[in-house]
Amino acid sequence: MSIPSGIRSSIPSQLKLRPRGDRQPNRASGAALPAKMTARGVKVFYGAKQALKGIDLDIQENRVLALIGPSGCGKSTFLRCLNRMNDTVEGCRVEGRIALDGEDVYGKAVDAVQLRARVGMVFQKPNPFPKSIYDNVSYGPRIHGLASGRDELDEVVQTSLKRAGLWAEVKDRLREPGTSLSGGQQQRLCIARAIAVSPEVILMDEPCSALDPIATAHIEELIDELRANYTIVIVTHNMQQAARVSQRTAFFHLGEMVECDDTEEIFTNPRDERTQGYITGRYG
Amino acid sequence: MTDLVEQDVAAVTPSPASSTPPKSRLRGEAFARRLRARHAAERRFRLAGAAAVALAALILVLLLGSIVAKGASAFLEARIRLEVTLDPAEVADRNYNGLLRRALYAHFPQVTDRAGRRVLNDLLSSGAPYELEAMVAKDPALVGTTQTVWVRADDQIDQLVKGGYRRDLPESERGLSDAKVAAADALLASGALAQGFNTTLFTAGDSREPEQAGIGGAIVGSLLTLLVTMALSVPVGISAAVYLEEFAPKNRWTDLIEVNINNLAAVPSIIFGLLGLAVFLGFFGMPRSAPLVGGLVMALMTLPVIIIASRVALKAVPPSIREAALGIGASPLQTVLHHVLPLAMPGILTGTIIGMARALGETAPLLMIGMVAFIVDIPHGLTDSATVLPVQIYMWADSPERAFTERTSAAILILLGVLILLNGAAVILRKIFERRW
Known part of the structure; x- marks a missing residue:
């Protein structure tokens, strides 16, 4: 959704001219934590169209970072850069530097397949494989050779399903197709599938947008629990959700990262006029 | 579907500026008439569709019916029962044709002249001797014994048995001589000419002789x-x-x-x-x-x-x-x-x-x-x-x-x-x- 020109022109000109240094991603409490992933000057082009215009962002370890912003602002695009899912998009070009533990993920030394195992992803629409629940979860460990033997694989499946809060509901029906579960269960199955390969970072692209409020509450609780072991980046349209689950929030707008701060700070005391406009519901 | 209906409604609904509120337009007589016309159009369309399906089915049935009617009889073939005495000397000479003919003449003791016997010879398929030869090759112990064998009849006899020739036509127009018809009828009457399942059709290769041809x-x-x-x-x-x-x-x-x-x-x-x-x-x-x-x-x-x-x-x-x-x-x-x-x-x-x-x-x-x-x-x-x-x-x-x-x-x-x-x-x-x- 594009912003009506009236609103755009209402943004004070001095805001646009604010020096970059003032928009440092790390500030106050956030600066103390080590960054698991860093993005510097990330630009993304789809053919001739520029989707991201130079993003600088730090993703801190064992924290939930929420990416918010109106539709088409580039937050999903940014998310998909972090595990190079954009590689699969025809005509997509990424510039700038994204590092995982200081290593450039677009560098020659990094293999996209390995990267995606280390940086897992949960998608907007639950997309379990049309196979059994067991096969869904065990697929990742199997292709990466993470479990030797049947017993170990069973163990991984059980742990993953337990962590995803799904074990109690499916432990007697592991052989049934994953697609036979309800929407919320399917999404938790997808989370179990993602954590079965023990990734370091989990990316979630609007994981609750296709779910009802109860299933959403389930997933949100789960995200909070997973934070202890994983670094999580979540894209959401729901600002209450961002406020509930995240410690850090970044606001994206028209391909730019407007500001990134502690979640509380963003929602109570945004520094940018556009952020304030968005969270108070003026647009988006 | 709903989109279409909505567009349709929008077309008859006046702009909000009009004095009549849109609600009444959706209830009026004009709207009811339109609705009836729409339902009628749907009925017509369904009828046309069903007619098309019925026509296609009819044509298919006609086509298949004509093929089945023509082809079903090919799964049967006419065979003639013969009591063949496998004389060792003749077998050594590979004169199976002679053996078969002798057995066939036994059915017609009254026929002794050459012309009459030539008619009888034509009752048998030219492939019949090979059938007998194959039988003997499979079981050489049969030599010297008398066996009842069913050998293939000529394709004209086959067709005659299946009703392919009109008996009421004069001989010159029938394409099959009266003598052959009479001989075949005699065999039929004695039960020595009968139809059996046509295995040749499935096992044989092509042939100039229809009764020996297969796919x-x-x-x-x-x-x-x-x-x-x-x-x-x-x-x-x-x-x-x-x-x-x-x-x-x-x-x-x-x-x-x-x-x-x-x-x-x-x-x-x-x-x-x-x-x-x-x-x-x-x-x-x-x-x-x-x-x-x-x-x-x-x-x-x-x-x-x-x-x-x-x-x-x-x-x-x-x-x-x-x-x-x-x-x-x-x-x-x-x-x-x-x-x-x-x-x-x-x-x-x-x-x-x-x-x-x-x-x-x-x-x-x-x-x-x-x-x-x-x-x-x-x-x-x-x-x-x-x-x-x-x-x-x-x-x-x-x-x-x-x-x-x-x-x-x-x-x-x-x-x-x-x-x-x-x-x-x-x-x-x-x-x-x-x-x-």
């Missing part, structure tokens, strides 16, 4: 040809489709390839025959009339069909499955082999079997590479001379004998049966593949 050779030829076609076009077609759909970059070259594949699917099949003649026979010097060459030509013809069907099936797999697999670190090849291809398999199989069925029914390209030939022997290898079912039908349809007419229809029935079997296999395979998920 065994053509079926084997068809199988060998299809085998070559399948072995080539299925793996190549699916690989090409997977590469083009899942791996190839989208640029001018792949666009060009795609356009060409679509064009190839529309090329008349005779062109592929000419290509086979020029390249496989002319350039590579492969044998004429061979299932190998026929299969190669058919494979070229089927490839575009399989590629297009497979690409459509691959395209129909939701991208979310690919993302899911890639998202947990499956390599692109693993993504395709473990997830995309199994999901696309039912569609690919359908396309493949449609392609195979088309190849099975194809004649035109085989004209060019010499598979339209009179071949008596059943082929034993890919390079033996062979013909295929539809070509056999084409050649029999050209033959003037009445007995070939019914055999043509019977061969068509068998071809249809094989096609139905193929399509049934496709349905079963689809079910199996779908049940896995």
Whole structure:
């Protein structure tokens, strides 16, 4: 959704001219934590169209970072850069530097397949494989050779399903197709599938947008629990959700990262006029 | 559907500026009339559709009915019972013809003159001595004994028994002499002439004599040809489709390839025959009339069909499955082999079997590479001379004998049966593949 020109022109000109240094991603409490992933000057082009215009962002370890912003602002695009899912998009070009533990993920030394195992992803629409629940979860460990033997694989499946809060509901029906579960269960199955390969970072692209409020509450609780072991980046349209689950929030707008701060700070005391406009519901 | 209705309503609903509120317009007499007209239009459309289906079904029933009516009798053949004494001296001389004739004359003790016996000789198929020879070769202990054998009757007698000749016509117009009719009637009356299941039709190769002709050779030829076609076009077609759909970059070259594949699917099949003649026979010097060459030509013809069907099936797999697999670190090849291809398999199989069925029914390209030939022997290898079912039908349809007419229809029935079997296999395979998920 594009912003009506009236609103755009209402943004004070001095805001646009604010020096970059003032928009440092790390500030106050956030600066103390080590960054698991860093993005510097990330630009993304789809053919001739520029989707991201130079993003600088730090993703801190064992924290939930929420990416918010109106539709088409580039937050999903940014998310998909972090595990190079954009590689699969025809005509997509990424510039700038994204590092995982200081290593450039677009560098020659990094293999996209390995990267995606280390940086897992949960998608907007639950997309379990049309196979059994067991096969869904065990697929990742199997292709990466993470479990030797049947017993170990069973163990991984059980742990993953337990962590995803799904074990109690499916432990007697592991052989049934994953697609036979309800929407919320399917999404938790997808989370179990993602954590079965023990990734370091989990990316979630609007994981609750296709779910009802109860299933959403389930997933949100789960995200909070997973934070202890994983670094999580979540894209959401729901600002209450961002406020509930995240410690850090970044606001994206028209391909730019407007500001990134502690979640509380963003929602109570945004520094940018556009952020304030968005969270108070003026647009988006 | 709802969109259409909404547009429709919008068309009759005046703009909000109008004095009448829109609500009343949706209830008025004019609207009710419109509604009735819309329902009537739907009824008319449904009726037309049902009529079209009924017409198609009727034509199909007529077509099948006429083929069955003409061809059903070909599954029976007339045989004559003879008490043959296998005289060792005659067997050593291989004079089986003489043995059979002697046994036949025993049915007609009153006939002693040469002309009368010539009529009797013509009752037997010219292939009957070979039947007897095969029997003796199988069990040499029979020599010296008297055996009751049923040997094939001549095709004219066969047709007479089946009612193919009109007995009320004068002899000159009937094409079958009164003497033969009388002899056959005598045999029929004594029970020595009867109909049995026609195994020759299934086991024998082609022959000039209708009663000795069968589609065994053509079926084997068809199988060998299809085998070559399948072995080539299925793996190549699916690989090409997977590469083009899942791996190839989208640029001018792949666009060009795609356009060409679509064009190839529309090329008349005779062109592929000419290509086979020029390249496989002319350039590579492969044998004429061979299932190998026929299969190669058919494979070229089927490839575009399989590629297009497979690409459509691959395209129909939701991208979310690919993302899911890639998202947990499956390599692109693993993504395709473990997830995309199994999901696309039912569609690919359908396309493949449609392609195979088309190849099975194809004649035109085989004209060019010499598979339209009179071949008596059943082929034993890919390079033996062979013909295929539809070509056999084409050649029999050209033959003037009445007995070939019914055999043509019977061969068509068998071809249809094989096609139905193929399509049934496709349905079963689809079910199996779908049940896995």
